[in-house]
Amino acid sequence: MAQEMTEEKSKPALRRDIDENLKRVYESALEPEIPDRFKALLAQLKAQQDGAQQNAVKEDSQ
């Protein structure tokens, strides 16, 4: 069981390991799908904005 003891990590190797794992931790939280909650929120904000714009700029040609 002591056989792997010889393998000690140099600083750059450790750093690389850390960054690799940081990416994995971050990516494990990275879901490509946007939750419905936020789709709805954006749609609502967008609708408010469009409403405001239509009031400001009276719908002109085309």
Added chain:
Amino acid sequence: MNGDAATNPAADPRDELATHIPALRAFAISLTRNVPEADDLVQEAILKAWSNFDKFQVGTDMKAWLFTILRNTFYSARRKTRREVADPDGVHAGALSVRPAHDGRLALADFTRAFDQLSDEHREVLILVGANGYSYEQAAEMMGCAIGTAKSRANRARARLAELLELDEGEDILSSPASFQAVAGPGGPQAA
């Protein structure tokens, strides 16, 4: 309503916001370690961003801008509530079945547990620099500090993480002082 042609969607930077929501959530989860809290934080950040879009400079990094809003929101909420929740709903609990893996790579479960023990500031800087690949300069801008501060914070965070990992592995710290020296470096880890 005339659905098309009335407005030019390409001209509105707000349309880009949705594409950054997955990254915002991942960043929020990394900071809070709690999905419901992270989602509330993302919601608040979206609302703030939306009402401040006139302050966004077109052509600059929108993700970085949104990250800045999110982390500022996070810290001002933390200052108010000061609650310290360690993974209450088990965001990372699934990864916690610890199995010592001496295959030369760090085991993700051990790593995640160590990561969760870091301070908010340390997790933040590592996620920005280590996981997202932002430069110290960009990270400093987002965190509202000097570049040197960002750099030393990142170094301390890495050292702390390595220290936690060494301690997790138990025997290594006693039997191979060289590995400890490798992470502590000259001057050793300083208080955060």
